[in-house]
Amino acid sequence: MAARASSKTSESSDKVSVICRALRRAIIEQALEPGAKLPEDALGERFGVSRTIARHALGQLAAEGLVELRRNRIAVVATPSWQEARDAFDIRIELERLVVRQLAGKLTKAQIAELNAHVDAEDRARGGTDAVSIRLATEFHILLAHMTNSPILVRYVSEVAYRCCLTLSLYSRPHSTECAINEHRAIIAALAKGDAAKVMELMHHHLDSVANRALVAPTPQRGRDLLDILAPYADEVTSNRVVKLPKIARRG
Amino acid sequence: MAARASSKTSESSDKVSVICRALRRAIIEQALEPGAKLPEDALGERFGVSRTIARHALGQLAAEGLVELRRNRIAVVATPSWQEARDAFDIRIELERLVVRQLAGKLTKAQIAELNAHVDAEDRARGGTDAVSIRLATEFHILLAHMTNSPILVRYVSEVAYRCCLTLSLYSRPHSTECAINEHRAIIAALAKGDAAKVMELMHHHLDSVANRALVAPTPQRGRDLLDILAPYADEVTSNRVVKLPKIARRG
DNA sequence: AGCGCTCCAATTGCATGCAGTTTGGCCTTC
DNA sequence: GAAGGCCAAACTGCATGCAATTGGAGCGCT
Known part of the structure; x- marks a missing residue:
């Protein structure tokens, strides 16, 4: 039997939603790097809508x-700190453990085939750019979440997975995606077998190793915002009076 | 040592944010029941802003x-199905286990005092309305999340806790809050003692019992939307052609 | 050069206006 | 009396316009 009865969860076709989807994809494919500026005017012009709509879309993405x-x-593309990235992965691990716990032994043959097909696609994309590989890997996890048919879970897993995507582009070294693909296959197998404990463990290990491979170390030099680095020092000052520094250069 | 260095996470003072906060509170205190209509005009007039702003706020709350x-x-106040409510609680359990896992043994004396003070407030409010009790209980959990100083975790715990609040107003029988308060105290004690496994177990049990006390059963009668009730039946029909019924009366 | 100042273009915050869609009542018809 | 069609009011979807804020170029001073 299927994990649950099917139902639609797709986003509506508002202009706002269209822009959201476009920007989301641009961000997770690193066409827009963290820190990139997103002026309302420019977005509106680019997508052929008014500033009002662009603004609304930015609000959604900010949420x-x-x-x-x-x-x-x-508005700028988010630039998560290293700690936030780690937090996102920690949350993601818990959420996705929940996903596979609900899914173990409950998937239809068709669903398993769909998952396998997706991993096949990941395999074929191995020659392409890193950005596409990362996107496909992320979509595998979102596909899993969809199969729980819990809209809330889908939303949270999607969001946090996108955030993780974003951080990968910030902190990750060019990493091989092969083992990740194998781990995806192992997860599918364990899900089909219905071994909940095993698949939760697999998912935990999978995400943890992705995080560890990517978030190499608290490298304060790379892509960090100066203010973030100084935050712990500033915290020791009375919070109202900010330390006066000789012209802080923020990343443009 | 404090769980982490402190930092501000409060919402900005946009008009949009103000309206969001007001509506959020009105919703979780059940001043606005699930299903209540929220016309942009009326909101704008009520809060002294234009429809544009009210609309934007609704967008955020929808997110x-x-x-x-x-x-x-x-726009209407969300009316989660029973299944969605259960899903929300399941997610909440995982997220809050993560919260207390991070917090166990890491709280300062001041933080523990703050938590105790909050529970004292809950205690004092026991004579008041259910709505206030529920709000305070929810805020206890959000306070805990804040102490992790992980903005992402704060956001997710807050959101899912509010959603749970919302469902309580839909499905809950008038329930006594006493045991919940005792459980809060037990959680604080275990946190102070630093027993991570114990406090995770306590939190799990606490939330699970709140959920079970509230979400008594899939009672389709009470406050459910007619279309939700009929959904499983409709699913057995070819999805395009909807069953013709003699004028479905939706709840106004 | 380096620092501070002023001023203007760029950009956001928000209200208003217009067009298209839905809602709910009324009227006709059976 | 009930079912169905019609129409005005209500409401949303979106663009545009105006005031307020920002940040950066240019300029003078040290």
Whole structure:
């Protein structure tokens, strides 16, 4: 029997949603790097909509954590700190353990075939760019979440997976995706077999190793924002009076 | 040592954010029941802003799952199905186990005092309305999440806790909050003692029992939307051709 | 050069206006 | 009296316009 009865969860076809999807994809494929500016005007013009719509889309993406919004400032693609990246992975591990726990032994043959087909696609994409491989790997996890047919779970897994994607582009060294693909296959096998404990363990290990491979170390030099680095020092000052520094250069 | 260095995570003071906060609170205190209509005009007038802003706020709340938005239709306070409510609690259990796992043994004396003070407040509020008790209980959990100082975790725990709040107002029988308060105290004690496994178990049991006390059973009668009830039946029909019924009366 | 100042283009925050869609009542018809 | 069609009011989807804020170029001073 299928994990649950099917139901639609796709986003509506508002102009706002269209822009959200486009930006989301651009971000996770690293066409837009973390820190990239996203002026409302430019987005509106690019997508043929008014600034109102672009603004609304940015609001949605900010709610998902993909975009940072500060009052009266240009929106930028989010630049998670190393710690936030690690936190995201920790949350992701728990959520996806829940996913596979619900799914173990409950998948139809068709669903298993769909999963295998996806991993095949990942395999074929191994020659391509890293960005595509990462996107496909992420989509595998989202596909799993969809099969639980819990819209809330889908939403959270998707969001946190996208965030992880984002951090991979920030902190990851060019990494081989082969073992990840094998781990995907192992997860499918354990799901089919119905061994919940085993598949939870597999998923945990899989995500943990992806995180460890990517988040090499708290390398404060690489892509970190100066203010983040100084934050712990500033915290020791009375929070109102900010330390006066000789012109802090923020990354453009 | 504190769980982590402190940092601000509060929402900005946009008009949009103000409206979001107000609506969120109104919803979780059941001033706005699930299904209540939220026309943009009315909200704008009530809060002294334009429809644009009200609309944006509704978009944010929809992203949090507190509001349902359908194209060209009046926004309504979300009406989660029983299954969605159960899913929300399942996710919440995992997230909050993560919270206490990170917090066990890492709290400062000041933080423990803050937690105790909050539970004292819960105690004092026992005479008041159920809505206030539920809100305070929820805020205890959010306070815990804040102490991890992981913004992502705070966001997810808050969201899912609010959603649970919402479902409590839908499905819960008037329930006594006393045992919940005692469980909160037990969690604080275990956190102070630093017994991670124990406190995870406590949190799991606490949330599970809240869920079980509230989500008594798949009672299709109470507050459920007629279309939800009929959904499983409709699923057995070819999905395109909808069963013709003699004028379905939706809850107004 | 390096630092501080002023001013203007770029950009956001928000309200309003118009067009298209839905809703709910009324009227006709059976 | 019930079913169905019609129409106005209500409401949303979206673009545009205006005021306020920002940040960076240019300029003078040390």
